[in-house]
Amino acid sequence: CCVDVTPPEDKKGFVAKWTGDNWEYIENHIGKTVYSKVTKESMEISEFGSIPDGYTAAKPESDLCEWDGKAWVIPPEKLTALFPDIPVLSEENCNIPFKQRQTWQTYWLIDPLDGTQQFINRTDQFSVLITLVQHNKPILGVIHFPILNITYYAMKGFGAFKQSNKEITRLQPRKIDLTKPLKIAVGATTSQEKVRSILTKNLLCKFTVVGSSSLKSGLVAEGTVDCYIRLGKTGEWDTAGSEILLAEINGGIFDPHFQPLTYNQRESLINPNFVMVSDNTQNWASVFQFN
Numbered sequence: 001c002c003v004d005v006t007p008p009e010d011k012k013g014f015v016a017k018w019t020g021d022n023w024e025y026i027e028n029h030i031g032k033t034v035y036s037k038v039t040k041e042s043m044e045i046s047e048f049g050s051i052p053d054g055y056t057a058a059k060p061e062s063d064l065c066e067w068d069g070k071a072w073v074i075p076p077e078k079l080t081a082l083f084p085d086i087p088v089l090s091e092e093n094c095n096i097p098f099k100q101r102q103t104w105q106t107y108w109l110i111d112p113l114d115g116t117q118q119f120i121n122r123t124d125q126f127s128v129l130i131t132l133v134q135h136n137k138p139i140l141g142v143i144h145f146p147i148l149n150i151t152y153y154a155m156k157g158f159g160a161f162k163q164s165n166k167e168i169t170r171l172q173p174r175k176i177d178l179t180k181p182l183k184i185a186v187g188a189t190t191s192q193e194k195v196r197s198i199l200t201k202n203l204l205c206k207f208t209v210v211g212s213s214s215l216k217s218g219l220v221a222e223g224t225v226d227c228y229i230r231l232g233k234t235g236e237w238d239t240a241g242s243e244i245l246l247a248e249i250n251g252g253i254f255d256p257h258f259q260p261l262t263y264n265q266r267e268s269l270i271n272p273n274f275v276m277v278s279d280n281t282q283n284w285a286s287v288f289q290f291n
Helices: 076-082 116-120 189-196 213-222 236-247
Strands: 014-018 023-027 033-036 042-044 088-090 106-114 127-134 137-145 150-155 159-164 167-171 182-186 205-209 227-230 252-254 274-277
Touching (some): 150 236, 159 213, 189 205
Parallel strands (some): 182 227
Antiparallel strands (some): 033 042, 106 127, 159 167, 227 274
8 A cells, every 4th residue: 555645735834744644734943043022032942843932933022022922022111211300101001190201391202012913913004113212202213023024114304214125215205296196094994984984075186005004194194095983992102203204204194174283282082084095295185174
């Protein structure tokens, strides 16, 4: 009696092994560099199998990072240690009374893991957001995607930049031609009809679907899309970094009344619906019709 032991088709990231009865796929990370979740020390994998316990393929971007069980994050206490006189506000630490917050002239606004659902779904579209806010205006912002190895950053008066691997590109202001189809970023295909409902009738548009909110803001800043429309709940930490990024290229963010978003000026830290645009000189009231 003969047994067909022909190896199965290749499967990316795995190697096939014959067990004596059938073929099994075993993870193949040979040659990949992984990092200790405790010491951050690197190690190259030399055997087939899953990544060893206590290690991750995600590279820590700085000595400030700590593994929180999901990703490398910069704990608020790390920023506090570096800048003891500057308070920190984050999604995980947002219950600070407004009476106390409103006295702050300068503070850090961070989200150590933006795009939790993208992380859970094992996509590469999650990020770390760090913004310095002064007198209720973002003045410095960093949006970092550890898996994509992409960082957007900007500082008031110094411009906006994109770093991809080791290549740094300065982002430039640009003019949008509203006589051409408007390129719109949305979070899901199902959002398109809802977005169409607030557009001027017969406006030509083209949708780009991207899961991550901060990645959509980066696409606006670099000119891949003209605008990003968000009709749903977000926090001030979700938009602050994008605020300074877009401001440095003459873009901006506005609410359904075409007014700018506010930072630390209300009891609530939840944003209204908003639109991010790469060209703030256009008459956007002629494009969007909010009810």
